[in-house]
Amino acid sequence: MELYRLKELIDLANTYMQIGYTTLDAIIRAEKELTNENTSAITNI
Structure with a gap:
């Protein structure tokens, strides 16, 4: 998993x-x- 996808996952999880x-x-x-x-x-990380 690319770092930008990981950051996107973290940001969305923080929103939830x-x-x-x-x-x-x-x-x-x-x-x-x-x-x-x-x-x-x-x-995939």
Whole structure:
């Protein structure tokens, strides 16, 4: 995973956390949104 994609994932997860999601839920939701649920961004790091 390129660094800009990782930063995008972190930024989106932070947005989800600001609206009340737990850290893990925020990361999972951000990953699904960024990858369209086709591949795992986390396992590609």
